[in-house]
Amino acid sequence: MTDTPPASAAKSSTISRRREAQFEALMEAAEKRIVAEGVGALKARDLAGDIGIALGGLYNIVADMDDLMLRLAQRTMGRLDAALEAGATVTDEPVAQLQAIALAYYDFARQNLQLWRALFEMRLKNPDLPEWNVAAQLGLFRHMNGPMARLMPDKSEMERTLVARTLFAAVHGIAVIGLEERLIAVPPQALAAQIRWLVRAACKDVAS
Amino acid sequence: MTDTPPASAAKSSTISRRREAQFEALMEAAEKRIVAEGVGALKARDLAGDIGIALGGLYNIVADMDDLMLRLAQRTMGRLDAALEAGATVTDEPVAQLQAIALAYYDFARQNLQLWRALFEMRLKNPDLPEWNVAAQLGLFRHMNGPMARLMPDKSEMERTLVARTLFAAVHGIAVIGLEERLIAVPPQALAAQIRWLVRAACKDVAS
DNA sequence: GCGCACATTTGAACGACGTTCAATATAAAA
DNA sequence: TTTTATATTGAACGTCGTTCAAATGTGCGC
Numbered sequence: 265m266t267d268t269p270p271a272s273a274a275k276s277s278t279i280s281r282r283r284e285a286q287f288e289a290l291m292e293a294a295e296k297r298i299v300a301e302g303v304g305a306l307k308a309r310d311l312a313g314d315i316g317i318a319l320g321g322l323y324n325i326v327a328d329m330d331d332l333m334l335r336l337a338q339r340t341m342g343r344l345d346a347a348l349e350a351g352a353t354v355t356d357e358p359v360a361q362l363q364a365i366a367l368a369y370y371d372f373a374r375q376n377l378q379l380w381r382a383l384f385e386m387r388l389k390n391p392d393l394p395e396w397n398v399a400a401q402l403g404l405f406r407h408m409n410g411p412m413a414r415l416m417p418d419k420s421e422m423e424r425t426l427v428a429r430t431l432f433a434a435v436h437g438i439a440v441i442g443l444e445e446r447l448i449a450v451p452p453q454a455l456a457a458q459i460r461w462l463v464r465a466a467c468k469d470v471a472s
Numbered sequence: 473m474t475d476t477p478p479a480s481a482a483k484s485s486t487i488s489r490r491r492e493a494q495f496e497a498l499m500e501a502a503e504k505r506i507v508a509e510g511v512g513a514l515k516a517r518d519l520a521g522d523i524g525i526a527l528g529g530l531y532n533i534v535a536d537m538d539d540l541m542l543r544l545a546q547r548t549m550g551r552l553d554a555a556l557e558a559g560a561t562v563t564d565e566p567v568a569q570l571q572a573i574a575l576a577y578y579d580f581a582r583q584n585l586q587l588w589r590a591l592f593e594m595r596l597k598n599p600d601l602p603e604w605n606v607a608a609q610l611g612l613f614r615h616m617n618g619p620m621a622r623l624m625p626d627k628s629e630m631e632r633t634l635v636a637r638t639l640f641a642a643v644h645g646i647a648v649i650g651l652e653e654r655l656i657a658v659p660p661q662a663l664a665a666q667i668r669w670l671v672r673a674a675c676k677d678v679a680s
Numbered sequence: 681g682c683g684c685a686c687a688t689t690t691g692a693a694c695g696a697c698g699t700t701c702a703a704t705a706t707a708a709a710a
Numbered sequence: 711t712t713t714t715a716t717a718t719t720g721a722a723c724g725t726c727g728t729t730c731a732a733a734t735g736t737g738c739g740c
Contacts (some may be wrong), residue, residue, distance in 0.1 A: 282688095288703060301715095304595055307725090307726075307727090308726075308727055308728080309725090309726085309727090317689075317690090317692085318690045318691060319691070319727095319728090320689075320690060320691065320692095320728085320729075321688085321689055321690070322727095322728095323728070323729080324688075324689075328727075328728075329727065353739080370496070373546075385593075385595065387512055387593065387595070391654070392654060394570040395653050398654065398655065401655065402655070402656075424511060426658065426662065426666065427666075428647065429658070430502015430646055430666040430669075430670060432649070433642075433645040433648065433649035433650065434641075434642035434643075434645050434646055434670060435642075435647060436645045436648070437641040437642050437643070437644040437646065437647075437648060438638055438641040438642055438645065439645075440635065440641065440644070440645060440648070441641035442641065446599070446600060446606065446734090447606065447609065447610070448603050450634065451636070454634065458634065458635075461677070461678075462575040462638060462640075462642060462674060464677070465673050465674050465676070465677035465678070466670060466673050466674070468673070468677060469669070469672070469673035469676060469677075470669075470673070472505070490717095514697080515696085515697075515698090516697075516698060517696090517697080517698090525718075525719090526700085526718060526719045526720060527698095527699090527719085527720065528700075528701080528718075528719060528720065528721095529717085529718055529719070529720095530698095530699095531698095531699070531700080532717070532718075536696065536698075536699075537699090681740100682738105682739105682740085683738100683739095683740090684737105684738090685736105685737095685738090686735105686736085686737085686738105687718105687734105687735080687736075688722105688733105688734080688735070688736085689732105689733080689734070689735080690731105690732085690733070690734080691730105691731105691732095691733100692729105692730100692731100692732100693728105693729085693730090693731105694727105694728085694729080694730105695713085695726105695727095695728090695729105696725105696726085696727090696728105697724100697725080697726070697727105698723105698724095698725090698726105699722105699723085699724090699725105700721105700722085700723080700724105701719105701720105701721100701722090701723105701734090702719105702720105702721100702722105703718105703719085703720095703721100704717100704718080704719070704720100704729095705716105705717080705718070705719085706715105706716080706717070706718085707715085707716070708713100708714080708715070708716085709712100709713080709714070709715085710711100710712080710713075710714090
């Protein structure tokens with residue numbers, strides 16, 4: 265039994281229709297619970313009850329809880345990817361584009377707080393992620409390729425991706441610290457302004 | 473039984489000498505296990521065995537596992553604070569000082585990877601932290617006050633702390649993403665260069 | 681309709697976990 | 711020594727993810 269990719273478009277035989285429906289119901293139930301109580305509140309028994317199957321039946325839909333969480337992460341990253349895509353297409357000035365992507369990331373995190381948190385807070389028994397999950401993560405950076413190429417046309421691609429990752433990571437850090445409710449809250453608008461400023465400052469310095 | 477502050481310097485009566493020694497042994501055993509296997513591998517039974525007491529005896533030393541982890545976090549933050557302090561005193565040029573603090577943070581994270589990770593990865597039953605832990609977190613920012621004041625003398629203090637937090641968060645994000653071994657590794661030296669660059673770029677832009 | 685092979689679903693049971701608490705051992709006081 | 715307070719113990723409890731033999735359901739040739 266190998267690692268099943270998220271969506272196998274191969275055979276839609278009626279046999280697995282039921283399974284797909286169960287899987288979808290499971291995902292939605294899990295997302296509801298995460299949104300309501302955080303990723304730590306995901307319990308096998310609760311989920312089985314939510315979708316009306318016996319406890320053991322969960323393991324016919326997903327391999328285990330780690331698998332469940334990785335699928336959820338995949339969904340969330342899919343939505344995040346769409347949000348970044350939308351952010352990247354509102355303008356075509358490179359700096360403004362990078363700012364829009366950064367703000368789209370922050371807005372997504374804020375409006376999907378628990379699901380976004382679940383991306384990092386899930387503690388898997390097996391520490392190394394399946395390739396399809398790593399690929400989805402790395403795929404998020406692709407939205408920066410365009411503006412980065414126009415911003416630093418003389419630099420090597422390696423250097424560009426390094427800078428892109430640094431920018432992305434910095435914005436991620438600002439979101440993480442800023443949305444941590446255990447510390448003093450900073451107004452969302454002020455945080456957005458900070459993100460805009462940092463991206464602008466970094467771009468100004470790096471423009472070759 | 474109220475929340476006990478980390479170090480009560482009040483009475484060092486011989487009565488609690490034993491307890492202090494047990495506490496110290498417990499902390500060291502816990503840190504060893506975290507360093508070796510990560511914070512997820514902390515088990516009450518293992519720790520009790522490590523320091524030679526019965527399982528139930530743990531709850532005479534710490535209130536519960538959450539308490540244990542918060543104490544560990546306090547220790548780690550103490551060391552981190554010292555590392556930042558040391559970084560801040562190698563020069564007195566504001567930008568270089570901020571860069572040094574940022575690099576000290578990154579170096580600490582790299583050289584104390586698992587303990588540093590435990591600061592964020594611990595999942596507590598009770599989500600809100602005790603005041604002494606929040607205070608320790610916020611205290612880490614104080615090393616930036618000096619250089620920030622010299623860098624932006626005309627801005628309000630509120631604005632300065634906001635920028636300081638943004639910078640800190642950005643560096644934190646770079647460390648988090650950079651030290652995540654599940655993604656493609658970036659050489660530590662390159663990451664350090666990125667941190668230096670970002671701090672420099674931000675300071676250049678913000679200098680009033 | 682009947683019987684048979686196969687797939688799916690079930691829920692009791694298992695081991696690991698954090699936590700509790702009556703029983704026991706140890707130390708202090710009288 | 712006897713009595714009282716304190717510290718330690720480890721069996722037991724509830725919760726968790728996971729397993730698996732048994733029960734139930736499904737499709738098919740006759």
